[in-house]
Amino acid sequence: MNADLDHIVFRAARGEDLPGILAFWAQAAENQARPADNIAVLAALLERDADALDLAAYDGGVVGTLISGWDGWRAHLYRLAVRPDLRGRGIAAELLRRAEARLAALGAARLDAMVLEQNGLGQSFWATAGFSAQPEWRRWVRSVE
Numbered sequence: 487m488n489a490d491l492d493h494i495v496f497r498a499a500r501g502e503d504l505p506g507i508l509a510f511w512a513q514a515a516e517n518q519a520r521p522a523d524n525i526a527v528l529a530a531l532l533e534r535d536a537d538a539l540d541l542a543a544y545d546g547g548v549v550g551t552l553i554s555g556w557d558g559w560r561a562h563l564y565r566l567a568v569r570p571d572l573r574g575r576g577i578a579a580e581l582l583r584r585a586e587a588r589l590a591a592l593g594a595a596r597l598d599a600m601v602l603e604q605n606g607l608g609q610s611f612w613a614t615a616g617f618s619a620q621p622e623w624r625r626w627v628r629s630v631e
Contacts, residue, residue: 493545494542494543494580495542495544496580496581496584497540497543498536498538498539498540498541499539499540499551501529504525504528504529504532505525506548507541507548507551508524508525508528510547510548511523511567514569514570515551515565515567531553535556537554537588538553538555538556539551539552539553540552540553540581540584540588542577542581548569549568549569550567550568550577550578550581551565551567552564552565552566552567552578552581552582552584552585553565554588556589556592556594558593560596561589561592561594561596561597561598562597562598562600563598563599564599564600566578566581566582566599566608566611573607578611579615599612600625
């Protein structure tokens with residue numbers, strides 16, 4: 487990382503971080519084609535798994551996030567986002583390194599990352615990190631009513 491980012495703190499998110507994370511995602515994350523995020527949903531995530539949402543903090547604000555979900559069988563990575571003006575400096579790579587170590591310690595043998603089709607920057611990152619698209623699978627979704 488560049489010298490000006492030496493003071494980035496990587497840690498699990500806490501309840502008091504949630505408003506800042508939502509504001510961060512509004513500016514730095516892919517938000518289309520997904521249900522709206524809110525404090526209650528994020529609080530429930532942290533209650534279920536206090537280490538699932540990793541963040542990078544710098545100069546008093548959130549500059550990166552990655553959720554690493556583990557259901558006891560599969561490991562899922564999603565909501566990788568880095569503040570646009572800080573991309574390309576190793577923040578996403580460090581968030582991924584931390585998530586991979588956490589998930590491996592929980593017993594994960596394989597990781598999957600959810601990336602929107604039109605997110606070329608995201609696809610490039612995941613490919614560089616050694617992930618590959620799995621064309622034989624299609625994700626099916628339905629909202630809970």
